[in-house]
Amino acid sequence: MHVVRPLIFVWAALMSLLALTIAASFALTGPLSLVTSMGVATVKAVLVYWFFMHLREEGGLIRLAAIAGIAWLMIFFFLALADYATRSSS
Template identity: 55%
Template sequence: MQKTVSFVFVWFALVLLLAATVTASFMLKGPAGLAVSLGIAFGKSGLIYWHYMHLNEEEGLQRIAALGAGAWLLILFAFVCADYLTR
């Protein structure tokens, strides 16, 4: 029962964040808008990974496996940005 309540709270937070990202898209432009929308997307993903995808119940090895690909992607994006932003 306690889990059900926390799952519903997480869902509520996710919907609020969706409303926030749509609202922000009408108010912010350019890099600021991009930073806010990506920040909210990372926040939503964090909630989903932590609560719905059981990372809060897992130990170190599983957490590394779950987040490893994300870390590699950040390296890819760092090099892509380093390339295109310095041309």
């Protein structure tokens, strides 16, 4: 049971964060809504990585490999946005 209990807590946390996302989509508009939903999504992703994907139990090398995946995605977003955010509309 002591193995399952944290998983149930994490699941419950994910569900409440989901509820928060849905609530925010009704309550907030504009940039604030975007920031909130991205923030909540990040927290959810961290929970999944840490508990469901067992990074909590792994050593530095495996954690580094997992972080590399995210880091490379960020490289793509960051440099692609350097184009999209500054492209002229004409």
